[in-house]
Amino acid sequence: MNKNSRIYVAGHTGLIGSALLRLLKREGCSHILTRTHTGLDLTNQKAVDRFFTKEKPQYVFLAAARVGGIHANKTYPAEFIYQNLMIQTNVIDCALKYKAKKLLLLSSSCIYPIKSPQPMKEAVLFSGDIEETNDAFGMAKLTGIKMCQAYHRQYGANFISVIPANVYGPGDHFDENGHVLAALIEKFHQAHQRNKKWVTLWGTGKPKREFLYVEDAAEGCVFLMKKYHQPDPINLGIGRETSITQLARLVQSTVGFRGQLKFDTAKPDGNLRRLLDSRKIHALGWRAGVSLENGLQRTYDWYRKHLDGKVK
Ligand SMILES: NC(=O)c1ccc[n+]([C@@H]2O[C@H](COP(=O)([O-])OP(=O)(O)OC[C@H]3O[C@@H](n4cnc5c(N)ncnc54)[C@H](OP(=O)(O)O)[C@@H]3O)[C@@H](O)[C@H]2O)c1
Incomplete structure (x- = not known):
């Protein structure tokens, strides 16, 4: 990824997406692509396809998601699973179809099994039941990781999944x-x-x-976009x-x-x-600064x- 790359930040009005946008602008990226939720509903497959046909992003930060607190997750589980599966499926598949060089999917630490040993290593993902209050959201997020891995396995796609700590x-x-x-x-x-x-x-x-400042979260994502090329998910925390x-x-x-x-x-x-084991990203040379x-x-x-x- 360089300053002239076509970089799509999906969810650029959100907490993490807006920090990514600020960072990429500060770094001098001249071709950042964004659409508001109203301008492009990512659950709409045809609309997403039209966007990718026109803009052909080379790098995709997937920071768009239907997120919410415990109450919302309990009240609207169907919306949470449907919308997140659709957003991920449409964007990941178009990233492949229109030959994006790389995609970074933002996942969530709520996908770790409830009984994970602490700190939570990436290797324990998929090994047990996740928190019941957000299981619909969490299942969609886990599926996103499996999609990135499947697209890597079948097509060699460089699609990675990142699990940040609590961002603020x-x-x-x-x-x-x-x-x-x-x-x-x-x-x-x-x-x-x-x-x-x-x-x-x-x-x-x-x-x-564990609390991660949003500008650090954005820097961690850009760092991983440049340096991390494995289909195995990676934690992004301060330790x-x-x-x-x-x-x-x-x-x-x-x-x-x-x-x-x-x-x-x-x-x-x-x-x-709920502490992430972030030794993998720390070993690559990234640390939170704030x-x-x-x-x-x-x-x-x-x-x-x-x-x-x-x-x-
Ligand atoms: N915040 C955290 O502590 C944290 C920690 C770990 C992981 N994450 C993950 O990081 C990602 C981003 O989180 P966030 O906290 O930045 O969320 P956020 O502030 O709620 O932002 C979500 C973004 O997605 C957009 N969006 C939602 N549905 C959409 C749709 N159907 N089509 C197009 N855009 C849509 C929203 O636009 P509108 O607002 O206009 O709907 C908003 O721009 C999520 O996957 C989340 O699970 C967050």
Whole structure:
């Protein structure tokens, strides 16, 4: 991939897609292809085919997906499986048909078996049941990986799958159904604005999660697009965990909330650990560059500028 390559970022208005777009522009790529969801519905096979016939992208970042929180996944499993299978099938097949040199599929860490030993190695994928709350979404994502592998096996296609840790940053979804870090920013910010005496969090605060700043996620993807050419999926993480309590304290101090932190221990905790084993990508020479403190501050600055008072 070079500055003159025709590069398609599918899902360029989303959290990761928009960071990819910013990065590719910063790197001076002159031929970036994008379409909005309304301009090109990727579940529509004919429309996707027309787009590929016309634009013939050489490199494809597949960051478009129907994503959502636990509630949405539980309520709309049919939409999640149908739309994600369609998006992946249409884009992957057209990438082959129109001779893209490479495709990078963004997968998700929720596809790891619930009982995976920690940290989660790529080799344990497909070895057990995945989380029931997002099994429809997860099955579509697992199928995406199998498609990339099958296209590699039969046609030698250079299609790779990447599994990022929990991504956060500017452009995130800050409502209570969003990702944990963004939801905490919204919660603490609102409590601060309203001079509340405390903030209550679900569970014990003990579960640990791994957080990857979105600009690092984009850099990791571009790095893998250039350097990784295997059909086996690869994790993209920082290799460090933060407990929900530690995260809440960090968000609290970033926002400047002086009240108390309480835990509703009657509420479920979920998995205690979900750490990716990122030794494979680290061995290739990639490391995340943005600390959680710094990424959090940048995310909060963005939130205040763009969304303060607008999140419902
Ligand atoms: N965020 C994370 O923590 C994280 C972590 C690991 C993996 N991932 C994976 O990375 C990918 C991107 O995630 P994200 O957080 O960036 O998601 P996002 O912010 O929700 O963005 C999804 C993008 O896909 C577009 N899209 C959805 N359905 C479409 C369709 N039928 N046709 C065309 N475009 C469509 C959306 O456009 P509209 O908004 O206009 O619908 C949006 O641009 C997903 O596969 C996700 O599973 C995310």
